[in-house]
Amino acid sequence: MTKKKPSLEDLQEEAIESIPYLGSDEKASTQRYAQQLPREKDEETVENHPNVKPWVHFVAGGIGGMAGAVVTCPFDLVKTRLQSDIYQSIYKSKVKSATTMTSNSKILNSIIQGGTHFKETFGILGNVYKREGFRSLFKGLGPNLVGVIPARSINFFTYGTTKEIYSKAFNNGQEAPFIHLMAAATAGWATSTATNPIWLIKTRVQLDKAGTTKKYKNSWDCLKSVVRTEGIYGLYKGLSASYLGSVEGILQWLLYEQMKHVIKRRSMRKFGHEGNKTTADKIKEWCQRSGSAGLAKFVASIVTYPHEVVRTRLRQMPKENGKLKYTGLLQSFQVIMKEEGLASMYSGLTPHLMRTVPNSIIMFGTWELMIRLLS
Template sequence: MGKKSLTELEEEAIESTPYLGSDERASNLRAAQNLEDSTKKIKPESHPNVKPWVHFVAGGIGGMAGAVVTCPFDLVKTRLQSDIYQSVYKSKAATVTAAHNSKIANSLVQAGTHFKETFGILGNVYKREGFRSLFKGLGPNLVGVIPARSINFFTYGTTKEIYSKAFNNGQETPLIHLMSAATAGWATSTATNPIWMIKTRVQLDKAGTTRKYKNSWDCLKTVLKSEGIYGLYRGLSASYLGSIEGILQWLLYEQMKHLIKQRSIEKFGHEGQLTKSRTEKIKEWCQRSGSAGVAKFIASIVTYPHEVVRTRLRQMPMENGKPKYTGLVQSFRVIIKEEGLASMYSGLTPHLMRTVPNSIIMFGTWELVIRLLS
């Protein structure tokens, strides 16, 4: 190959300039495209800004749906927690033993006995007091549930946003969830305790000639007349103690929801919400709703004794006009001394049969209403 003249080299350079430019431009475009793709991969999932009133409305609707469906189990739970019905509904589970000396087998047999007794009590209430008696206390229950759940979801959602911005640069952490759940629990207990007190009295009121209250309104007037304003706040200390259950439920629910979300991101990517099928969306909604039920189950098992104490504190006074249970610590001592430690879990089976599906319905409805209203 001969040497090229300076003129020939100059001509070749001029001819190759467009190609060099297009290669450089293509290279830059490829780099930009790769950078954009990598940015998409690490882009955090955006959260819709839910207005506080949406939490308020969605929480109320969710609470109402759950309360109506599970009201009969709430009636059974309240009666089993009370010492008024101890002789009527005395559980046989404590005397039932398995054929062999196995603690696991005994526990399963006793759980089955509790399950059977729960439906037996429902059947007896239906036969002796009628179908409407299965929904005793539903009126004050709804009057209590709707504002209680509205206040709880509203306070939790609002304070979670406030706390995360104030203490952690807008990022959610388990500590933020803990603080928000505690605030929501205390606010809800204080605001709605009088309603739950009336509901408990109505559900414990016997049918027939021994009936003391005509309805919830009559119960309210009687309590105010005989016990004063203080009477409406009986069991408030146990309600504050019971807020631990709500705190634990929110913490567990948030963690399980986070795991479901991470698994969805791994499967579909951050932008996967746009490409998910309807079936996948429904499946994830069911998983989140089920997580609420699992969280409630665990929280209820851990904190259930406060439910029994709260019911005892809200019972009507004895015939001499003096209440048998006067305080949180005193109630624990009296119940354990007279009835044993096992009585602190009276009514647990109907409680779980009510609260677990109640939580599934409530949280599922809450999420659906939020999506509709947002």
């Protein structure tokens, strides 16, 4: 018995009846396939420390800042003295004389300059130790800690909180470079305004000469003297340069976030979820993130360093006749460039990098660690 061949109408009816099943099957298949694929977009936006409470940022930032400040205080002393014109005759650089004796090779001269700067930095540390004693290496540590702990607490707290607020308000809860930029700028301005008096006292104490010419007994005596002779306004000298210096913090946060993002993506591709990592892998990633903070600080410092010199000059104590040599941001730039040249805008860069790079590694590493412990 031969089977009846289906007509065209029968085939059309069967096709129409099968469409819902095909659609359902395709949808189910697509959903199953999507579940198996790595969700790259979600992975990219996952934070290392999701849902961190604001107080955790505040405490962790303060502890991180304190750890970095104590370890690197001697380099901060050398940097401040080299930035000031008061100590220029005492610590006269031999970099120029060293380079003129060599060939015209720019690479060779750069290497010699770098080596001479490092040698001079440790030479100044040894000189301070011999002439003023071991405790002098930590001059200004008191106001430095008083300034660093709230400064880092405010900075990390403001950055973490405003980053969350801005991302929800402007980018549907997702992070992006412009969100990091806005949060870093807010954190920098808030920190500079709140802590400028502390940094002014620290600078004055570090520039105070030892021996019979010493003017301040301690940080408290310096504070009273500034308020008595220069008024409350005197505590905010250098604030304009500090606002300019917030560009350094903004650049550092942007670079750090981008490098951390690259480390996170690479980790997700290699391990998948956090649970697949060994303790050694987690320590390695923590070291990579801490190193990224140091590298970000290195780049940001080189780009924005001249503001450091101007800020130090603005915070110097007035001359004996009470006259101020440096009265404003632009005026300070003009005077320094005219009298000392462009090279002076980078005075103290070597000890600054020797201090800030390891300081950032210690500070951000401690911050990461404390956030994990406190969360």
